[in-house]
Amino acid sequence: MSALRPYRVLELSESVAGEYCGKLLADFGAEVIKLEKPGEGSPTRRLGPFAGTGEALERSGLFAYLNTNKRSVSLDPADPAAAETLRRLLERVDVVIDDHAPGWLKGIGLDPQAFSAAWPRLLLCSITPYGQTPPEDRRHAQDLNVFHASGWGYHTPTGADESRPPLNGAGRFLPSYEAALDSAMCIVAALYEREGSGQGQFIEVSAQQVLASRVDYVLGQMVAGDMDVSTRRNALDLFGPAGIFRCRDGYAYIWMSAPSHWDGLRQLLGDPEWMKAFPERWLERECTPPRVAECRRHIAAWLATQDKEPVAAEAQKLGLTLVPVNSAEDLKGSPQYRHRGYFAELEHPVLGRSLYPTVPYKLSETPARLESPAPLLGQDTDRLLAGEGA
Known part of the structure; x- marks a missing residue:
């Protein structure tokens, strides 16, 4: 049995942060129901890399990675006509994950300050770039903005030439992945706390604060007062032969x-x-x-x-x-990764059979498992909205 098998999660997310958070919970056994706009699906379905041939919304490798073990329901939670269906779903879940801009949840009837009156045991997790009260010009910030606002751009690259601009960090979505990881851990901690209190809670995660918490130790020394604060980017370079x-x-x-x-x-x-x-x-x-x-x-x-x-x-x-x-090919053939069983093979109806990364940690008695590929758009709508398997 996986660690989170008893729990049910409603995912309203439409970006990497919320979807990766949901994936972490799903891979450890939670039933994650992903709501997607009918005919459109999540925006991540239109982000590459792409593989295979066939229906365009089913060929995204990124979506396939972020949504293993999930269920897809065609329902737009922002559509007033879906309000009653959304309310019934909320009565059947333990957790809601969202990554829209501040104010969006209140617009669909899930006010972070008042939802517990109707759903006292519900955990509501909101992942945003700067929390619920950002400056107006940062309300719709992207990962690139968050990366540099967290301090990491200070030494990207290390030993920076101050006459040239800083670079983006590793990968496309580093702030989103880090914020998702913290969010998943907060949700699990809150579920554990609810076992005793019986009460849900609102979990607010700022991607900028999460990434700032990962600062290089030289930046940490500046924050702690152990090193003079400097606006020079090369102040963070240790000048070693690394x-x-x-x-x-x-x-x-x-x-x-x-x-x-x-x-x-x-x-x-x-x-x-x-x-x-x-x-x-x-x-x-x-x-x-x-x-x-x-x-x-x-x-x-x-x-x-x-x-x-x-x-x-x-x-x-x-x-x-x-x-x-x-390289990716090196990792695929790595004896260490093979020994740890880091990659799992899944058959997707459009992408075919592929290797998927699992998680870089193991729980001996309740491990993460990849049991099903990312769902086709709306493939579980009829079964879940009819109440089967509730």
């Missing part, structure tokens, strides 16, 4: 900040002559730009003669932080 270097078969990333790392590198390279000119604790006390440049030059020349996987394995045995930069 970086991505080319190997014979791809790339590897190396990080060094301590004497143990330096010693590990020395052993890995066979105690080369050039390292003897460096002070033993230079990474901590005398990390000058010329030394960093020289160290990087020697590392680059040596790694160019190595294959990324064997050199990473040997480096890690010596306590040196060196890892391969993996």
